[in-house]
Amino acid sequence: MKTGNYFMDLMTPEEQALMVRLSVITDLEPLCLERWADRPAVNLPDRIITYRALWEETALFRTVLAENGVRRGDRVAVVLPNSLECIEAFLAVTTYGAVAVMVPPAGPAAAKEESCRVAGCEVAFCAEALQGVRLLPCSADGIAAGTPAAKLNPEDAVAAFFTGGTSGTLKCALLSNRALMTGVYNGIFSPGPSFFQKYYGLIPFSHIFGTVRNLLSCLQSGSQIRPCSDMNKIVADLKEYKPTILVLIPALAAMLLNLSKLYGPEVFGGELKQIVTGGAPQPTEIARIYIEKLGINLVSGYGLTETANLVSGNVELLTKQDSVGRLYDFQQIRFVDQEIQLKGDNIFMEYINNPEETAAAFSDGWFRTGDLGYLDEDGYLFITGRIKNLIYFTNGEKICPEQIEAKVDRIPGVKASMVSMKANSFGVKLLTCEIFADPAEDQERIRLAVEKISRDLPDFSRIHQVLFRGEDFPRTSAMKIRRPSNEA
């Protein structure tokens, strides 16, 4: 049945009937228990946890919080790799009425301690000791009785995620229940089957994409998830678990495609129907191979931590190339000097303990995404670059490096590229295109192709240096290229 709503119309009438918009996370428990209590929720290699068991164990975890003096509104760091314990800790903290601060578990203890300090967490679920933070038991063993969920309001804070983008400044974005659950609801829409799927928890839950689009959209769609705590297990896991949907960043989608060339398409397990990518631009050519050669639908989306993960989704990557798709409901968009600004139910509350950054993030109540873009005549959003990545020249001109990179990345043999100001042997900073290419490729051919691209650009934005690197670029935890500061 056509509803006139773009995303709703992607679904079958049966699936449309299952869509419910929740405004607080505590509504997730009764929904699951009423509709799919005995379906598998978490799929581990050695056991299946049903929805009923998951919520029972979550109630026991809430008792752990109560017995350790955690109060409603407290910020509790969850510093765990993707695992059943991480899922239960997140659900327990949020449904208890405290705020789950999701801290990346990888890296040195000092980084985690800094995250806890920035977010004001005095307690944490963490497998290792952290200075200045009291650890909570990561297990509900020995707990006899569960604690009921709190009564929450949509405006209450529920979770927080770190965002530094590629700038390196640590900020912790606080989300309300309404924002989080708006992201979860929008995340379920897809052209393939959306309910009762088999998800694979590859993106860290410490990243909002991992928690909202992977974990919580999974639970609100009656699906099951296999948490992946060790990337080395991917090949074995996919073969044995046979996921039907994968939520990935584009770099991982490309990596898995390479694996399929090595091991054959059965590397995906044989039941994969859909891949959802986000966090970075999705190259059309990768999508084309998945869709046309492997019969796996690949859709992509755009969003930020501050927008509860989701702003728009593109389910037509081959016809609406380079677009990040249509806007999800419950938000308004405007463009100020090309910058995308948003208002709506999905927008975060504040950066914790950082009123200056919070104030700078908003303009007249609109969230400044820092991304540049436009809507085409059909309502599809296009991103043309990020404000903070702009390169400013002394003559007042500025360029958006991503626009050049997008062209360079299309040269056959180029795996990744970065345009930045880089000093040459004279110490002069020149607009430079660094390229990570397949070692078997002819570098001179690629160099000539870059020069051809450069000749078509305005004078001030022409590439002066083309450098080849023997390894991939340093990347952030979200697999984005870590950019240097760009001063011309």
Added chain:
Amino acid sequence: MKHENVIQTLGEVLKKLKPESDLSMVTDETRLVEDLGMDSLTLLMMALQSEKKFGIRFENMQASSFRTVGDVCRYIEGKL
């Protein structure tokens, strides 16, 4: 004025335009745009400052037609 002196004085002009640079290795073959990152504005500034330094005039000058440091030196030497 000897060629070495012209290139040295021109080097001082360029250093003012590109203060972050190390121009001790500049030769006749050094390319203005590709190696020194000069654009139409800095090429114009180079011409104007060279006029002052060398006491010459760049007539009907198209600064952007110079490709290398050697091209500029030869133009200046022809005017001295």
